[in-house]
Amino acid sequence: MKQIVLVIALFGTVLAQENFKCPDDYGFYPHHISCDKYWKCDNGAAELKTCGNGLAFDATDPKYLSENCDYHHNVECGDRTQLEPPISSAHCPRLYGIFPDEAKCDVFWNCWNGESSRYQCSPGLAYDREARVCMWADQVPECKNEEVANGFTCPAAGEIANAGSFSRHAHPEDCRKYYICLEGVAREYGCPIGTVFKIGDSDGSGNCEDPEDVPGCEDYYGDLDLKSIRKSELLAGLANSDSGRNQVAKKKNKE
Structure with a gap:
């Protein structure tokens, strides 16, 4: 019985999403549960859009007039927790994003549509995965100071x-x-x-x-x-x- 109720609830949620009604004639509105999807309203007609794999919809515009997909780590998703499955390529866990190198802690990759560009921190620095900047290597948990010194x-x-x-x-x-x-x-x-x-x-x-x-x-x-x-x-x-x-x-x- 609980399983039936759960299925009905999920079906109702999906149906509500697919029946999205535009609050205004024109605008860009966040999806209720997905962070990389959003609704584009044009003359009152709603169209479901999806950001590139690794990007998320930035819903900070209070007037909902901005159509902006940003790197996922730059977007506060809140309750919009769902994401499209990852699509990977060489050095890129997703098609878009900034990712650390698999082996070298002073190297990171900027991925755009699956094409990776290699960047290396200056000597003595390492890429911090949380802050996403180059910092002193001994301050980066993934690195050992003796590797650099x-x-x-x-x-x-x-x-x-x-x-x-x-x-x-x-x-x-x-x-x-x-x-x-x-x-x-x-x-x-x-x-x-x-x-x-x-x-x-x-x-x-x-x-x-x-x-x-x-x-x-x-x-x-x-x-x-x-x-x-x-x-x-x-x-x-x-x-x-x-x-x-x-x-x-x-x-x-x-x-």
Whole structure:
């Protein structure tokens, strides 16, 4: 008997959804139970629409005039808990979204219609799956600090005069990389492209400088055009910032 009542209740819910009546002649209204579906009203006629797989309908417009599907993690679904089954492709659990790499904690993928674009955090940083930004690797639960610091050990407290709790140290093999020690925790970092790390006059100090000013690192970039490299890095940094920190998907719907 309980099963019959449950079936009737579910049938009634589905019927109510399919018989949706437009509150106004024009507008875009959230589905009652599905976060990636919504109703498009045109001249009073309702049409059920579905966002791209991995997107959800943003129902924050109080006037219901905005048709906007955004990345699911950007949308407060509330009681609209149902989603279409996932459609996956390489590096993409769903066709749209931002997803961590399966193996490397400093890599993440931006997926758009199943096509994945690879992004890598700067040296010493890792992709945080909850915040969806690059953070210090030792602050990301999925990462181990030694994976990034390569076993480098910070000097003991008081070993470097006047260094306090912060110091910088050259990487033993890569002119562009260096280590930052903060409160005894080692973090690998990297100079902006086109520059290399130059050890300072005092222990535990240093800055990023032009290669020609750093003995032993003059030919780090070889015959590459550093001006072009720096311009490309700037553009890549802007794109990475847009994709890694403020990911807002424009409307992508399917009938």
